[in-house]
Amino acid sequence: MQRADAQPFSTFPAAPPATGSAPGKVILLGEHGVVYGYPALACAIPRFTRVQCEWYDGPNVLVSPFLQQGAVIPLVSPSASAPAALFHFLFHHFQVPTENVRVRVDGDLPVGRGLGSSASLSVAAIRAVSAFVQRPISPEALLELGLEAEKHFHGTPSGLDHTTVVFEGVLLFQQGRPPRRIVSPAPFELVVLDSGGERQTGAMVAGVRERLKASPALIQSLLESIREDVEQAVIALESGDLNALGQRMNHNQLQLQALGVSTPRLEALVTLAREAGALGAKLSGAGGGGVVVALALTGAHRVLEAAREAGVPAFSVRVNAPAGS
Numbered sequence: 001m002q003r004a005d006a007q008p009f010s011t012f013p014a015a016p017p018a019t020g021s022a023p024g025k026v027i028l029l030g031e032h033g034v035v036y037g038y039p040a041l042a043c044a045i046p047r048f049t050r051v052q053c054e055w056y057d058g059p060n061v062l063v064s065p066f067l068q069q070g071a072v073i074p075l076v077s078p079s080a081s082a083p084a085a086l087f088h089f090l091f092h093h094f095q096v097p098t099e100n101v102r103v104r105v106d107g108d109l110p111v112g113r114g115l116g117s118s119a120s121l122s123v124a125a126i127r128a129v130s131a132f133v134q135r136p137i138s139p140e141a142l143l144e145l146g147l148e149a150e151k152h153f154h155g156t157p158s159g160l161d162h163t164t165v166v167f168e169g170v171l172l173f174q175q176g177r178p179p180r181r182i183v184s185p186a187p188f189e190l191v192v193l194d195s196g197g198e199r200q201t202g203a204m205v206a207g208v209r210e211r212l213k214a215s216p217a218l219i220q221s222l223l224e225s226i227r228e229d230v231e232q233a234v235i236a237l238e239s240g241d242l243n244a245l246g247q248r249m250n251h252n253q254l255q256l257q258a259l260g261v262s263t264p265r266l267e268a269l270v271t272l273a274r275e276a277g278a279l280g281a282k283l284s285g286a287g288g289g290g291v292v293v294a295l296a297l298t299g300a301h302r303v304l305e306a307a308r309e310a311g312v313p314a315f316s317v318r319v320n321a322p323a324g325s
């Protein structure tokens with residue numbers, strides 16, 4: 001990949017602070033299949049990662065109580081910490097000197113829950129660093145660099161997460177094709193329920209890859225069936241048929257279970273959401289823990305109430321809602 005510019009950036013005189021932010025996302029249908037070139041449907045959510053770059057007197061550092069309590073991570077050499085490695089990579093790309101930059105990361109997007117936090121941090125970081133060095137970045141370059149950046153967190157991202165985070169809204173994504181924005185005539189609500197389990201996207205993706213090697217016919221037929229559900233979900237969404245969308249999400253959960261990425265805890269949250277009136281519910285993201293996403297027409301409060309009674313952290317998000325509602 002080409003570096004941003006031939007002219008190294010100078011932090012002298014002290015550069016003004018610059019910020020960048022990016023949302024998180026949920027996957028409505030199609031995780032894992034998307035790694036193998038199948039389509040997936042995702043939706044950005046209004047939970048954000050924020051990055052600030054500011055001039056200070058010392059070698060470059062990353063300060064982020066949000067990522068790691070009390071940590072001040074040096075950014076002058078490659079690091080084992082993925083966020084630090086990301087900034088080291090970006091500083092090299094934008095030719096930032098090794099001194100006089102302090103990076104702060106905060107936000108309200110939960111980390112490591114399948115909500116796209118690594119893509120969100122990657123995109124927010126690129127926006128902040130490019131603004132700090134006063135080199136505006138085109139949307140195309142942001143997408144290309146975002147994919148490289150996300151590789152610091154897990155080796156072979158499909159591109160779904162960072163593309164959704166960049167474009168926002170509801171997006172149909174397939175590798176090698178331009179993303180398509182999907183607009184539903186019917187507004188809806190999503191409830192995100194947190195299973196609390198630890199998870200690593202890379203390990204979950206590697207697990208599916210191993211199962212694909214061991215049982216190619218079975219896994220391939222599951223991936224084909226996921227494709228069918230994604231395609232039907234797009235038709236349902238575009239015609240405002242939220243019941244049909246919910247049914248496709250429920251079916252997708254069965255496929256994810258068969259792929260081996262669900263857990264008893266995720267299954268319990270899916271059941272909780274459906275029993276509270278959700279039109280559909282499934283795990284979202286790589287699985288093995290992380291979150292469940294539930295679709296509600298207007299009854300999100302019932303799902304939230306059921307989650308609260310069960311002691312499950314949850315929040316709701318309105319999609320396509322008219323402004324001010």
Ligand code: PMV
Nearest residue numbers: 032114116157158201285286
């Ligand atoms: O769990 P997340 O938010 O990192 O989502 C992973 C989605 C996968 O399809 C499993 C992997 C990918 O790169 O698309």
